[in-house]
Amino acid sequence: MKKYFPTILALVLCVCISTNFARQSKVITIDKKTEKAAVTAPKEIISAQQTFAIIKPDAVEAKNTGKIIDMILQDGFEIKKMEKIQFTADQAKTFYAEHKGKPFFDGLVEFMTSGPVIIMVLEKENAIKDWRKLIGATNPAKADKGTIRQLFGTKIPKNAAHGSDAPESAKREIDLLFFR
Ligand code: RTP
Ligand code: MG
Secondary structure (H helix, E strand, O other): OHHHHHHHHHHHHHHHHHHHHHHHOOEEEEOOOOOOEEEEOOHHHOOOEEEEEEEOHHHHHOOOHHHHHHHHHHOOOEEEEEEEEOOOHHHHHHHOHHHOOOOOHHHHHHHHOOOOEEEEEEEEOOHHHHHHHHHOOOOHHHOOOOOHHHHHOOOOOOOOEEEOOOHHHHHHHHHHHHOO
């Protein structure tokens, strides 16, 4: 028995490696009409994530909504929900509750209630991180070139867009504004 041990071990290793490879590798399907092979990633590897986005009152008023939506689509996000609303003061205070007591809080509430906004649920892999990257730094003056805040923001708090900063906040914000 002892002398077969290395062979058995090698066999077990082979099975483990090939099972894992099959799970991670792409799936190849043949299109019956064209007889061409199509390579797709198996469903279990694709894990879509949702985030909450706002086109803020300054960008809506400046008619930048269309340009921002185009950037969202070009970046590969799927818009799962979209609505034009106007925040009430209570909604704005609850939405930005983490900033209550800070010197900019009242000005932020005033800005967010000053006109209509577009609220959206965006979906793609790594949606939270990727949307924050696309909108850029909070201060438009410090945002990277080509980001939404650099292109359409002006002076803080007027920074054109909002993005959730974590899965918990995305869930909270979607519940607060789409299931109000
Ligand atoms: P957001 O929540 O809107 O996506 O913005 P953020 O995470 O990049 O920044 P956050 O710290 O959460 O601030 C929320 C919004 O408050 C305004 N603000 N003003 N005067 C100031 O120092 C100041 N700091 C922040 C901005 O409109 C910011 O987006
Ligand atoms: Mg924030």
